Amino acid sequence: MWRYSHFVLALVSSLFLLVAAITGVILAVEPIAHQAKGYDVRELDSISLGTTIGVVKENYDEVFALEVTTAGFVKAAVLTSEMETQDVYIDALTGETLAIVQERPAIYSFATNLHRSLFLKTLGRVFVGIIALLLLAIALTGFLLLIQRQGGLRKIFARVHKDYPELQYHVLLSRWFIIPIIIIAFTGVYLSAEKFELIPTPQTEVVEYTPQDDAVIYDRVTEIPFFKETMLSEVREVAFPFSSDPEEYYEITLSDREVYVNQATGEIVKSTTYPFIEAVSKISWVLHTGEGTVLWSIVLLLASISILYFMYSGCVMSIKRLSKKGRTLKMPDKDDCEYIILVGSETGTSHSYARALYQDLTAGGKNVFMTMLNTYSAFAKAQHIIIFTSTYGEGEAPTNARKFIEKFKTISQPNEIAYAVVGFGSREYPDYCKFAIQVDGLLQAQAGFIPQLPLHKINNGDVAQVKEWGAQYGKRIGVTLPLDTKKKVKEAAVLQDFKVLKRTVLNVDETFIITLLPVKKTSFTSGDLLAITPPDTTVARQYSIARVENTIVLSVKKHSMGKGSSYLYSLNEGAIIKASINDNSHFHLPKKARQVVMIANGTGIAPFIGMLDTKAPTEFYVFWGSRTGASTALYDDYLLEKNATNPRIQFYKSYSREGDKRYVQDALRIRRDVLLKVIEDKGVIMICGSLAMQNDVLDLLEETLAQYGTTDIASLKESGQLKTDCY
Secondary structure, three states: OHHHHHHHHHHHHHHHHHHHHHHHHHHHHHHHHHHOOOOEOOOHHHOEHHHHHHHHHHHOOEEEEEEEOOOOEEEEEEEOOOOOEEEEEEOOOOOOEEEEOOOOOHHHHHHHHHHHHOOOHHHHHHHHHHHHHHHHHHHHHHHHHHHHHHOOHHHOOOOOOOOOHHHHHHHHHHHHHHHHHHHHHHHHHHHHHHHOOOOOOOOOEEEEOOOOOOOOOOOOHHHOHHHHHOEHHHEEEEEOOOOOOOOOEEEEEEOOEEEEEEOOOOOEEEEEEOOHHHHHHHHHHHHHHOOOOHHHHHHHHHHHHHHHHHHHHHHHHHHHHHOOOOOOOOOOOHHHOOEEEEEEOOOOHHHHHHHHHHHHHHHOOOOEEEEEHHHOOOOOOOOEEEEEEEOEOOOEOOHHHOOHHHHHOOOOOOOOEEEEEEEEEOOOOOOOOHHHHHHHHHHHOOOOEEEOOOOEEEEOOOHHHHHHHHHHHHHHHOOOOOOOOOOOOOOOOOOEEEEEEEEOOOOOOOEEEEEEEEOOOOOOOOOOEEEEOOOOOOOOEEEEOEEEOOEEEEEEEOOOOOHHHHHHHOOOOOOEEEEEEEOOHHHOOOOOOOEEEEEEEHHHHHHHHHHOOOOOOOEEEEEEEEOOHHHHHHHHHHHHHHHHHOOOEEEEEEEOOOOOOOOHHHHHHHOHHHHHHHHHOOOEEEEEEOHHHHHHHHHHHHHHHHHHOOOOHHHHHHHOOEEEEEO
């Protein structure tokens, strides 16, 4: 009976267990690799909290938070002298920076999401909880079978009878790893039950204290008894006061309680004692993840590998027992391919040509792997790398290539690589193919990379130029490359007349608003682009449209040498200009979205002004960054009434030059809960403004999704939940 139960349980859960075991192996490596960085503080029990707070405040302009990780690292969230927020590992005695906290490697984020929820969110977490329960049942029935086979509990470690290798090692390994596997399964069940609030949680004990009138006020935090007597080994997190106001307290999370401490007197204002169940949860977490302990992480790693072996050996044993044969299909992957195509694309042009190249090479009998530049890695059998990339904004990398340069510097290829770089851009812009030039230079300087062809630049996606490159490259490798993409010919822009209704004066940031009315009835919506070619120029400038009633509202930053902005600012009421409306449907407000996060800095607020006029029952969370409060006064006519009368709109303004001196990404970091809620509810995130801001926001979003989410940026873009229009 036990054998049958063991077999059925393993069979039913095999696919999910395979995923859990593989991801478990990956995740067990993370604490080991993390600890190997060597930033841990070995005398946590002899360094006071006051000492660390004192030195870290001396080293940085502002400190937001402090954390003592389970690995023994001391991490601080700080504001640098360059007015940038950073998470850094510090020396607890000197406050010096040991290293900047790096983004969590993608493989661990991917493995975490797959391990916890199978990318199915709540439903996936239910499945994972059930699988953990099944694993516990499999381990217990396996333990009973082991006792039965060995002739009793006392003989578990007796000599194992020789048999075919799979059966013999199945028994041998189970003797050593059955207890760790039971612990993994039990803690997995417990953590799942806790996640769904199936475990009753007693109320926390909260005690509030009355401040002493004669309390001593200390000049330095290092002099306060509480901070002198509290060792770092007792501390988990510290949130610093936002200001020197006596009502602002240190919020300190200790191992057994949370306290609010007066920053001047050191008095405990409020204390929350954690219930016993909190300690059980922490122990379960450490036992399940190995976080903070290398030795147990190694045990978890070996136990996860043993589960994979048990699945294999159990399969062999079952096949032998049932006298059946099975076959395993081995699918090729990136490490089996000789040709690697790397793509950087923002609008899809370079990607469409890369796809055509992939098809032609495959038809020519080549093993080909194609991926985004962001996912660059080592390729075991690669001999040829072809890069097709566009340039975005002012010489920037496309979104799906922005991590390539950083990754390239840290990854070595096992073979000598013959490479070719093809850049896509437009000669109308001064930064024509700048990113492709940068990539080509990077490869030229790298040992082991040999140029197969010089850098080839494609102007405006010209088919003839692409085919010319294809003929040259095909001749080098002996394959015909027609590179047919079946692209539609782009129609010439239709110019229309627009009348200037109003133009404001410049505000403190040299920004103005101009309102235009189409002379003839025309179709457009907020998020579309108005293309204007200033006199004596041939290059069209594009401005994001806000549709307010039937007018076009543009928000423009005037540059001293900017021909487009100077031309628009020279226009007076009643003037007629020629322009064309370019459909920009990828940045339209989704009609069915019930929740939308709008993120903008500076003039990037423009399209959102029009979108906020929608009559749909959409909830909006608007995160807007500008230099000062005076910078936003220009938009009061459009936004003040909306902010005051529409309960569905919530504004979060950030000023980089006054007040708390925060950027829009700092406000987002504080309200990560909004981002996560909107993503989970299938809402949409829209970003408009500078490329620098976009990159900072995407970094924050990646970090947040890796830590709390069940998806990633690529999936959000593919599903239409993430829309960007930055410059």
